[in-house]
Each structure stands twice: as C-alpha cells, then as structure tokens.
Amino acid sequence: MPELRLYDSFQRQKVPFEPLEPGKVGMYVCGPTTYATAHIGHAYSAIAFDTIRRSLRFLGYQVKLVRNITDVDDKIIKRANEAGEDPMRLAARFAEDYNRDMARFGVLPPDVEPRVSTHIGEIIALIDRLIAGGKAYVAGGDVNFAVESFPPYGKLSGQTIDELRAGARVEVDDRKRSAADFALWKAAKPGEPSWDSPWGKGRPGWHIECSAMTTAHLGVTFDLHGGGKDLIFPHHENEIAQSQGAYGEGTFSRYWLHNGFLNFAGEKMSKSLGNVFDCEQIARAVGGEALRFFCVSHHYRSPVDFEVESMRDAAGAVTGIRFYSLEAADRRLDYFYSVLARLDAFLSAGGDGGEGPVLRDAEHLLPAVRDALSDDFNTPVALAVMGDAAKLANKLLDEAKGVDKQIRRRTLAHLARDLRQVGGALGILGCVPAEFLHERRARLVQRKGVDAAAVQRYIEDRAAARASKDFARADELRRQLTELGVELLDTPAGTDWRVRDDDDR
RNA sequence: GGUCCCGUAGCCAAGUGGUAAGGCAGAGGUCUGCAAAACCUCCAUUCCCCGGUUCAAAUCCGGGCGGGACCUCCA
Structure with missing residues (x-):
C-alpha cells in the first residue's frame, strides 16, 4: 500500500494519512437535506466523495462510508406545509429520488445511510451530555450550544469567536448568551414534527445530527469527514464544537476533506440565474457518465467553471440546454x-x-x-x-x-x-462498451436531428456503388452524409457510422 | 468590514522548491480507392504583474491587479 497523502482542510496542508486502524477507513460525508430534487451541485459533491471512497478501496483500504440523509429540517417542513404533504413522507420521497439520481453518476450507496428521524435518541443523549458538561444551556424549550465554552471554536474556518460574534448578522436573540451560539434543540412550533425530550417537545437543530450519527456509526473518533466547501462554516465548525465539547480534544474526525464548487461561467449556481440543473436533464442530454468523467477530469478541491448555454428560439423561449463542458x-x-x-x-x-x-x-x-x-x-x-x-x-x-x-x-x-x-x-467505464456507444449515438442523433433511417439507405447505396467500383458515386454519397452531420467508418467488417460531434459553438 | 481560495498555451487541466503531465483545437505524416477512426511528429525558455528569499521559485515571502467562496439556507 503506497503512502497516502491528503489535503486536510483543518491543517490547511497535504499530510500523510494515518488511519486509526491500519488498512481501514471510517468516513463520514454530509449528505443531502431532502426537500427537493437533487441538482448538479449535489451530484458534484456526491461524485467527489464517491471517487475518494473508490480510490481508497483501489489503494487497498477497507472503507466504511456513512452518508446521512437529513430528513428533519426547516426547509422540509416549509415545503411539506406548502404542498399539504406529511414532512416525513416528503423527505423520504426525495431521499429515494436522490439515491436514484446519484446512481446515474455511478455513485455507490453508502454502507450506512442514517437519518435524523431514526437517531433522535442518540441526539438527545448527546445534548444531555453537553448540558451536563456545561457546554450547552436550556433557554425556554430550546437548547443552545455555548460557543464561549469551547475556546477552539472557529479553528476550522480560520476565525475567532470574537470575529464571529462581531460579524454575526443574525439579530441578537435574547435567549442566546452569545450571538454566535447555535441551536442544538428547537422547541416545537405548531404544525411541525416533534419528539419528546427532557426539554419538552421539539426537534433537533441542524448540526447536532452529524455529531450524533458519526458517533453512532463510526465511534467517537474516526478518520475522514467530507462535505462541500460551503459547509465549513458553520456546519462543520459546529459539529466539531459539539463532538469535542462532548468527548474532549482529539476526538471526532482526524482529517477534513472539502470539495470545491461548480461555477457557471464564473457565477455561482442559483435558482434566480436559472442555472440550476437537475440530474434528469443532464442524464438525458449527455448521459450520467459524462458528468462523472467531467468531475474526475478535475481535482476535487478545485473550483470548476462549468460551461452551459440555454438555447432559445426567436421569441426568446428556452428550447434546450447545451452542456458544453459535459x-x-x-x-x-x-x-x-x-x-x-x-x-x-x-x-x-x-x-x-x-x-x-x-x-x-x-x-x-x-x-x-x-x-x-x-x-x-x-x-x-x-x-x-x-x-x-x-x-x-x-x-x-x-x-x-x-x-x-x-x-x-x-x-x-x-x-x-x-x-x-x-x-x-x-467510477467510469463500467458499462458494456457497445451499449455505451450505441446509446451515445442515439443521444447525438436526437440532439442533431439526424435521420437514422436515411443514413442507412445512403450507406447501402454507397456499398453498392463501391462494389461496382463507382467511386465517384460513393464519394458523392459520403459528401452528402457529411452534410447531414454523419461520418462513415469503413472497416473490414463493413461500414459503421457516427454522428459528427465537434465543438460547434 | 472579517476569513479563505484561485489566476499555468487558443480552450480544458495536473504540477507546493530541482528546471512545465495529459486532453481538445491546430500543423505535418503513416494507414486508406477516397475518407473517418487509430497511430506518429510538432505545438508554453515559461506559469497575471512587480519586488524579495534561495545554488535553484509556477511552487516560499511581501505588494499590486483580476476572479471566486464563506461570514445568512445553500453541494
């Protein structure tokens, strides 16, 4: 096994990787909050960590990957209430969609896929422990983490508690002792799913789930923790505070991995810019493996520009999307x-x-x-x-x-x-080649509007012309096919054809 | 305002101290009835700019310029 070096976001440098147990890796990746259909950004992150997991296996490690599903969350509740659907049902539905979508890109299912709703007991126990240790306090029906009680707070994101307090834009909540404190448990509001707790009915805050679930499935200390760069603050910062606040210095993840973001022509993905693409669109346009290939053509930590253009008709209506990079x-x-x-x-x-x-x-x-x-x-x-x-x-x-x-x-x-x-x-080249090539040609036929039946007729005519050594006629037919965007490939086994596909911008 | 990241050929993209991987595009060639595909050869004395450290810098330090992220839900 060659020595593995990886970039640890916490140490901000490439360091030798020493697993807790030789040859084994315990790995946790922040999964989705399932309140809507997964988009290309979710896929990008999932692919990045799936590739890391596959690479670790390739290098000879035995990997246990835990990737959570956040199924209790403000956004889920909001969506569900808007749609008149049960929040837990909605979350379960989108979780299923998520896994189906990720499979398009060769993302393997995690070994364990814990959900918040099935770890309420562990979460409550962890919060209890934090309160007992003086790291958290009850405020009304809420429980907040006392950031001041955890001096290393801010180390992962390179900030100090003072800076964070000063920069906090949230209005000061008088139930919080410090502006930087965050909720571990939220008192139930009408119309929200809730669970009984020592502090009354309520539900977990956003960050506590990961601390509870890592411990439950990987132990108090484990090897790798991954997620998108945006999660560094506050999510991962808070996870560290909660876990180390409960179990002491040196616990929790030993290395931190963060993937870079996808940018669209230099702009961040956002719904208002109309550049949020769902997985179905991508799979239909270029096939899931093209996105996978695109991802592994870049280093997982680099921010990546993604070239895409909406095709419009004369009236300005969107008629299609071209994913040039893909x-x-x-x-x-x-x-x-x-x-x-x-x-x-x-x-x-x-x-x-x-x-x-x-x-x-x-x-x-x-x-x-x-x-x-x-x-x-x-x-x-x-x-x-x-x-x-x-x-x-x-x-x-x-x-x-x-x-x-x-x-x-x-x-x-x-x-x-x-x-x-x-x-x-x-995570590439797993298909039967003939099938991949066939499906790819079918996509191109569709995209370029090629008449496949006509192509077949041209090829037969040309074969006849060649058989009678009428090369002028054969070449004329080839020329006509070229105009239709079709290339011929004469092989000993006969003539095959492909749709010409160069960068046509 | 604070924290952090990035800037390598026409384009995409590796490379964090030892003298610029790879791909696309482009040029020439082999093969072919002609092509396509495939293969071969060529294609950055130089890494945004200016200083500095060093025997040695794309890589380290300082200062510019340009782009981006986070500090608020966000992969």
Whole structure:
C-alpha cells in the first residue's frame, strides 16, 4: 500500500494519512437535506466523495462510508406545509429520488445511510451530555450550544469567536448568551414534527445530527469527514464544537476533506440565474457518465467553471440546454469506450493468450494510478495515465508485426483488465462498451436531428456503388452524409457510422 | 468590514522548491480507392504583474491587479 497523502482542510496542508486502524477507513460525508430534487451541485459533491471512497478501496483500504440523509429540517417542513404533504413522507420521497439520481453518476450507496428521524435518541443523549458538561444551556424549550465554552471554536474556518460574534448578522436573540451560539434543540412550533425530550417537545437543530450519527456509526473518533466547501462554516465548525465539547480534544474526525464548487461561467449556481440543473436533464442530454468523467477530469478541491448555454428560439423561449463542458467530457469518454470495444471484440474472437509475460509498457498503468491517487486523490493524473494505456492498446490492435502472437494477446487482455479496474476506481467505464456507444449515438442523433433511417439507405447505396467500383458515386454519397452531420467508418467488417460531434459553438 | 481560495498555451487541466503531465483545437505524416477512426511528429525558455528569499521559485515571502467562496439556507 503506497503512502497516502491528503489535503486536510483543518491543517490547511497535504499530510500523510494515518488511519486509526491500519488498512481501514471510517468516513463520514454530509449528505443531502431532502426537500427537493437533487441538482448538479449535489451530484458534484456526491461524485467527489464517491471517487475518494473508490480510490481508497483501489489503494487497498477497507472503507466504511456513512452518508446521512437529513430528513428533519426547516426547509422540509416549509415545503411539506406548502404542498399539504406529511414532512416525513416528503423527505423520504426525495431521499429515494436522490439515491436514484446519484446512481446515474455511478455513485455507490453508502454502507450506512442514517437519518435524523431514526437517531433522535442518540441526539438527545448527546445534548444531555453537553448540558451536563456545561457546554450547552436550556433557554425556554430550546437548547443552545455555548460557543464561549469551547475556546477552539472557529479553528476550522480560520476565525475567532470574537470575529464571529462581531460579524454575526443574525439579530441578537435574547435567549442566546452569545450571538454566535447555535441551536442544538428547537422547541416545537405548531404544525411541525416533534419528539419528546427532557426539554419538552421539539426537534433537533441542524448540526447536532452529524455529531450524533458519526458517533453512532463510526465511534467517537474516526478518520475522514467530507462535505462541500460551503459547509465549513458553520456546519462543520459546529459539529466539531459539539463532538469535542462532548468527548474532549482529539476526538471526532482526524482529517477534513472539502470539495470545491461548480461555477457557471464564473457565477455561482442559483435558482434566480436559472442555472440550476437537475440530474434528469443532464442524464438525458449527455448521459450520467459524462458528468462523472467531467468531475474526475478535475481535482476535487478545485473550483470548476462549468460551461452551459440555454438555447432559445426567436421569441426568446428556452428550447434546450447545451452542456458544453459535459459534451467535451463525453467525447473523451467515447474514446475510452471505443478502445474497450475494440479490445473486447479482439479478445472474444481469439482468446486472452493465457498465462505468461506481457509487454512491459502494459504494466505501467496500475502502479502509476496508485501513485496518482495516493497524492490527494489526483484523478486527472490517473486519467492521463489511462490515456497512455488506451493509446498503447490501440497501437497493439493496429499493428501485429514484431510482437509474439500470444504476448500481444495477453498484453491486450491485461490492458483491458487494468483499464477497467482503474475505471472502477474513478467510477467510469463500467458499462458494456457497445451499449455505451450505441446509446451515445442515439443521444447525438436526437440532439442533431439526424435521420437514422436515411443514413442507412445512403450507406447501402454507397456499398453498392463501391462494389461496382463507382467511386465517384460513393464519394458523392459520403459528401452528402457529411452534410447531414454523419461520418462513415469503413472497416473490414463493413461500414459503421457516427454522428459528427465537434465543438460547434 | 472579517476569513479563505484561485489566476499555468487558443480552450480544458495536473504540477507546493530541482528546471512545465495529459486532453481538445491546430500543423505535418503513416494507414486508406477516397475518407473517418487509430497511430506518429510538432505545438508554453515559461506559469497575471512587480519586488524579495534561495545554488535553484509556477511552487516560499511581501505588494499590486483580476476572479471566486464563506461570514445568512445553500453541494
């Protein structure tokens, strides 16, 4: 197992990773509050941590991933009341949608998916412990965390309690001792779901759930905690205060990972700008794997610009959306799947060459990817190495001369296997190549408005022309197809075709 | 106002002290009846600007300029 180094947001530097137990990783990721359909930002974060989890597995760690669902929250209650739906039902419904959507992007289900509603007992016990320890106080039916009682408060986000108090924009609530104090428990209001507690009926505050659920499923101290950059303050700051306030210094997460945000042409995603895209839209336009590929083409901590444009008709009505960044990712994905398709066809026709030595260049991929992923999960470098392997495969498939027949075959089998294994670490290339290529072409046919039946007729006419050596006629048909946006690929097995797909901006 | 992050070729993107990965686009070539695909070669004396530290800086420090995030629900 190579030494893993990762960037710890708390220490603000890349550090060697030393798990609590050798070879094992306990990992917690802040999941969604399920009050609406998941959008591309949710997907981006989920993909980032799914990739980290897969990378850790690839590197030989046994990973236990806990990702929560927040199903008790102001936003859920508000939505439910507006819709006249039971809040818990609404939350459960969107949680299901969330998991279905994430599956489109190859995000694997977590090992444990705890919900607030099923951890009320643990939450109450934790709040009790904080009160007993003088870190929290009851105020009416609320319980607040006393920030002043936890001097390290603000360390994760690089602020001091004084700065935070001064900067607090919330109106001073006279039930709070300090402006920076935050609610652990909120007294029930009419029309809200509530649970019995020593402080009366109420419900948990937003941050306490994660402190309670990490302890319940990973223990008082665990290895990794992840989430979007926006969660650093106040969410993660508060989690630290709650957990370390209850269990002491040195407890809670040992390393903090935060993913960068997706920006849209330099702007933040927001509903008012009309650039919130849901997962369905993306899957339909370019396929889920294109987003996955786009994500792993960037380092998870970098902020990423996302190029997208709404297509409008003359009257200005939106007629469609072009995800340029994802289209580019999709093109590269097409390259990798094409190589795999060629490899599969070659190997299934003549076998894998059995046991024995392979060409040396083919043995480079796995160790190089291990190095890349061991360096703070550097997926772009891993992808570059995959590109080298794919190129080598194409070369060997093209040229049989000068290489022992069995060695060549074994080498190609080896490359196919390793490419898929690395793909697994990144969450890509898991589809059957022929199916991926077929579906991709179908999407392009749709997007570019190609008449597939007509293409078929052209191809047949051209085949007839070529058979009678009427090359002028054949070339004319090719030219016409080019005008329709179709490229022909003559192969020994016949003529295949693809939709031309270059950057047409 | 406070805290923090970023600025690498036409575009995307790695690289946190040892002399600029990779991809797209572009140019030339091999292959092909012609193409496409694939493959080969070329494509940043230089990393926003100005100073400084160092034998050595895209990488560290200081100061500009430009962009972004957080401090309020937000992936």
